[in-house]
Amino acid sequence: MPEKQKINILWFGNDLRIRDNESLFKVMQEDLPFLAVYIFDESFLSSTQFGFSKIGKFRAKFLLKTVLDLENNLKHKNIPFLKKFGQTQDIFKQISEHFEVEKIFCQREWTKEEIELENQIKPIFPDVKWVKSYSQLLLETHFVKEKLDKIPLLFKTFRQKIEKDFKIRNEFDSEHLVYDKSILDLRINSDEITLQTLGFDEFEMHQSTAFPYSGGEKNGLQRMNHYFFKTKNLSRYKETRNGLIDEDYSSKFSAWLANGSLSAVSIFHEIKKYEAEFGGNESTYWLVFELLWRDFFKYISMQYRNKIFYQNGILDRDYEFKSDENLVNQWINGETESDFINANMLEIKNTGWMSNRGRQNVASYFCKILRQDWRIGAAYFEELLIDYDVHSNYGNWMYLAGVGNDPRSRTFNAEKQAEQYDSDYKFRNLWLK
Template sequence: MNNLVWFRNNLRVDDNIALSEACKSSGKTIGIYCFDPRCFAKTTYEFKKTEKFRAKFLLETISELKENLLQKNISLLIYFDKPENVLEKVIDEHDISIVFTQKEWTNEETDVNKNIKNQISTVTFKEYYDQFLFHPEDIPFENLKDLPQVFTVFRKECEKKVAIRKTNSISSKSKENNIDNKTSIPHLTDLGFEEFDVDQNTTFPFKGGENQALKRIENYFFETQNLSKYKQTRNGLIGSNYSSKLSAWLANGSVSAKTIYWKVKQYEEQVEANEDTYWLIFELIWRDYFKYVSMKFGNKIFQIDGILNNKYDWKFNKKAFDQWISGNTNEPFVNANMIELAKTGFMSNRGRQNVASFWAKEQQQDWRIAAAYFESILIDYDVHSNYGNWIYNAGVGNDPRDRKFNIKRQAEMYDGKGEYQKIWLK
C-alpha cells in the first residue's frame, strides 16, 4: 500500500508536514498536483479567477517542485483537471491507502474535499495545518471564538506564550520509489493565456518556486542586508528591494512562514537584531492573524457586511469600476498604483491601502468586486490576507479605528517628488 501527497498551496519540499509524514509511512510516496480549470475560469464579475501573472508564477513553481521532488526520488503527477476527476483513478492505479494533504478551511477548498471524500471511501485522508507561524494547537486561546478582535492583543499573547515550531526536512527515497510518470506540466497557453514578457518597470521581477524563494531570502537578508532596514523602507514604491517581496512565495506555499522566521533569527544572530528585523516577523504575525480570522468567521469574510455586520450604503457603478481598474480616476496616486497592478500583477502595500480606501471609503463602492479583482490579478493573492485586508479597509473587519486615507497627503509623504507616478502615468 502506497502514499499520495496531494499538493495544494504547500508547493515545497522543505518544511512540508504532509510530505514529511508521507515519507515516514511504509510503501511508495507519490505526489500529485492538479491545475484546476475552475481556477482559470471567469467569475461572475467577468474576469478570470486567476490571471496571467499568477498563472505564470504557478507554472514556474510546479516546475521547480517537480524537479526538487525528483531529486528525492519522488514522482509528481500533474493534471490539468479537477481533483474530483483525477484522484480516484490515481488512487486505484497506484494502490494508495493514505492521502496526505494540507488542511484547508475556506469554502471552495473544503467543497472539493467533501466531493472527493464522498467519492472515495477506500483511503484515509490525513490533513495538516501547515500555513501558520503560530500553529493552531499552540495559540493561547481556548477555542476560536476567543480569538481577539484586535490584532495587537493577538500578537502580544502569542509572542508571550507560543514557541515557534522547528522546520522539518525529508531524506531522499530509494530509486525504487520512482514510478513511470507520463504526465507533464501544461503551458501558459493551455491555461488560456498568451505568452508575455514581464514589464521592465515591475518591482516583482522574480520567478516562482521554492529555490527562488530561498534565493530571495539569501539575497535580501545576507547578501545585501536589506533586512536591517526593512521597517524603514517597507512603505516604498519603486524597485525590488523596498520590501522583502516574499508574499508571492508564501501565498502558494513555496516557502513556509516558519522557514522565514528561523532565517530572520539566524540573521539576528549572525548580523544584527533591530526593530527592522523584528518587523518582518511582525508582518508574518499579521498574516497568521488573517488566517485565524477567516477560520473563526468562515464565509463572513466574503460577505458585504463583513465580520462586524456593519451596514453601509454600498453602491456599484460599472463606469467607476472600469475607471478604477484602468487608472482613470481623479486621483493620480491611485491611478499610478492601479496601472502598475494591471501591468505587473504587483503593487506595494502602501499602494494597496490607498486604492482600497479610495474605492471603499471615498467612492463607497461594493468592496467585494474590488477584492475579486485583486484575487484575479495579484501574483501574491492569498485568500485570507486578501479578504482580511479588504474587510479591514472597508470598515467591516478588524480595524478598531475605521480609518480613511487622505490620498493626496499619502502621495506627498510617499511620492513627494512624483517619481513613482512618473513611471506609470505616461
C-alpha cells in the first residue's frame, strides 16, 4: 500500500474568514501542506428539545453565501478546500483513509454541542495534535485572567476592570501570506450544497427587512466600510442605536461576527483608525462598549458552561415558568395583546432580524408577562435569527428572564417603550398592515 501523504487540517467553524484568522495564520507557518475543510453537519437539520430547528432558512442562506465567499478567497490563494455535507465524523474518517493527519487547527469552542462534535472526531485521530485559537474573542484570555480571578456577575464590574490599561492584540496577518505547498492527490470531492440540501426552498428577502445583506467576508468588510468611512454613521451610533427601521440605525455587524466572517479585533482596529482620522466621541466608544458585551457573554459561558442552558440559569434561581403552547404561538405569530410586541415578532418571522430594542422587549414580555419558560423563546430565536450566537442569545435571554446577569430582574413596559421608540407608529404600521 502506498504511503499516505502527511498533512495538517484547517477545520473551519465559526471563523469563516481569511483576515485576522489565527488558525489560518498558524497552519501557514507549518512545513506540511494543509487541507481546509468546512462541513455542513447533518445535525443542522435536527430539532432542539423544544421542537424548533437548529437553523432556519434565513441563517442557512447567509451561511451558504459565507462559505462560498470563503471558498473563493481560498481558491485565490491556491489553498485546497473541501466543502462537505454529512456527518462530521464520517467525513473526517474519509480524510483519514487518504491522509496521515498530523495537526488539526481550529477555533476553540466550549459549548455543549460543539464539544460533543469534537469528541466524535477525536477517536478517528488518536495521535493528532489539536491547535485551537480563541479567535472569536476581542479580549485575549490571558489579559482577562490578569485582570479578573473570576468573571463577575455584573457587566459593569467586568467592563470597569477590563478598561483599565485596555489592550487589544494586533490582527493576525493571515490575509497576505502566500501558500506554496500542495496536496498530491485529494481524491475526495466537495459537495454541491444549496438551500435545498439544507432542507429549504429558495426565497427572496422581505422588502422591508432592516438586514438586506448577503453573507461572506467581502460583504461584511463592505458593510464596515459603509458604516464607518463612507457614511460616518459610527459618529452617530449612540443616538441611533435604539432605532427600529432601516439599515443604518446600528452597525448590523452581528451576523458576520456570529459566523466569524468578521473579526471583533479587526472591527476594533478599524474604529481606532476612524477615530484617528475623524475624531472619537461617545458613539465611537459605545461600539467598543457593545463589543465588550459580546465578549462578556462569551466569558460568562466559559465560566458557567452548561448552566447557560438550564431553566434556573447561572443564578440557580427558582423560577416558576409555564409552558402554554397557545401563548407561545400567539407570541410567535404576533397575536399578543401588545401591538409593539406583535410588530417585532412579525419582523423576525418574516426577515430573521430584530433590533436590539425589539429583542429586549419581546423577550421580557415572553418571560415576565406571558410567564413562559425562557428557553422556549431562546430556542425560537436560535432557529430564526440570522445572527444567532449561542453565547449572546442564551446570555441575553437569561438576563431578561432574571436568571442571568441582571439579578434585579426588571420587566420592560412594552406600552411605554412603544411610546418612546415608535411614537409615530411607523414601525408598527410597517409590520401590522
